Amino acid sequence: MTTTATSRGTVRATREARTGRARASTVTVVLTAISVVLGAVFILPAVWVFIGSFRPSADIVNTMSPLSWALLVPSNVTFENYISLFVDNGFGLALLNSAVVCLASVLLGLVVSVMAAYPLSVYQFRGRNVIFAVIVISFMVPFEAIAIPLAQQFTDWGLGNTLIGLILPGIGNGLAIFNLRQYFLAIPTSYREAAMLDGASEPRILFTVYTRMSGPALTNSALLIFLGQWTAYLWPLLIVSDNNLQVAPVALASTFGEHGADFGRNFAGAVLLSLVPAISMFILQRFFGRLSLASGEK
Structure with a gap:
């Protein structure tokens, strides 16, 4: 049973x-x-x-109505959109300007962010929390709210139509400072104390101890600054009127005119503008993962 x-x-x-x-x-x-x-x-x-981006502009419009598989299956493939984008619109120079602005902004922005985040994380002084709160509030305020008066101020300083005028607003990134400061707080204070006992100065502690241990945070902050500058449209539109200094997003907007739009060239430019951050994020994401693993092993 x-x-x-x-x-x-x-x-x-x-x-x-x-x-x-x-x-x-x-x-x-x-x-x-x-x-x-x-x-x-x-x-x-x-x-x-x-x-x-590989179709004539007329084909793009014609295949939108009625909707069918022809929307995604080109009958006529051409590279004319990419060729005319660089030849007629000067998009190559605009891409170069964007690359220069982004590279300078990332390098200078990381230096400024690191030097701002370090004292806010390791020093105890009156008003530290107030300063940090102001930095947090700064990246919560939409840039569009201050863009016009700031552009007027830059023009009065003689920074209009200059690369410096394009670069400066991207250097002070409050979100990057916040990100680095939070990462610095997680680093044991015993490392700094040991370095001080060995006679290391504060700059040496910052750049040889804290920054070397903050690879993931630096990578993340670099991406924040880069993407902010690469996709910037309103600020370059306000501060630069010289076509030789114009950046890629503004140059791409020129494919839309008052009486018509060249969708083919616009799509080609959109693809190029999207590829650069996509490839950068893919590469840096892998690098970020390796740095995170290395930090965990330490």
Whole structure:
């Protein structure tokens, strides 16, 4: 009798386990299907822009109505959009200007952010929390709210139509300072004390101890500054009127005129503008992961 009851219990447990696995498999299939559908919804516009960059502008407009697979299957592939974008619009010079502005902003911005985050994390002084609160509030205020008066001030200082005028606003990044300060707080104070006992000065402690241990935070902050400058549109539009100093987002907007728009060239420029941050984030993300692992091992 006991053996029979045990067998029944085993069979019941086996059936319940199979039912549980079947339900789990069903849930997995449903969630996977939902993820695929949502992924397709988000990626289709990007695919449309990419394919449109290789089509004549007239074909882009004609295939939008009625909607069909012709929207994503080009019948006429051409590189004319990319060629005319560089030849007629001067987009190559604009890309170079954007690269110079971003590179200078990242280098100078990291130095400023590190030097601001260090005293806010290791020093105890009156007003420290107030200063930090002001920095936090600074990156919560939309830049558009202060862009026009700030542009007027820069013009009065003679910084209009200059690369310096384009670079300076990107240097003081409150979010980068916040990010680095929070990371510095996680570094044990014993490291700084040991370095001071060895006779190291504060600048040496900052740049040889704290920054060397803050690779992930530095990478993240560099991305924040880079993306902010690479995608900037309003500030370059306000501060620069010389076409030779114009950056890529503003140059791309010139493909839309008063009486018409060249969607082909606009899509080609959008693809180029998107590739640079996408590749940068892909490379730095891998670098960020390695730095995080190395920091964990230490």
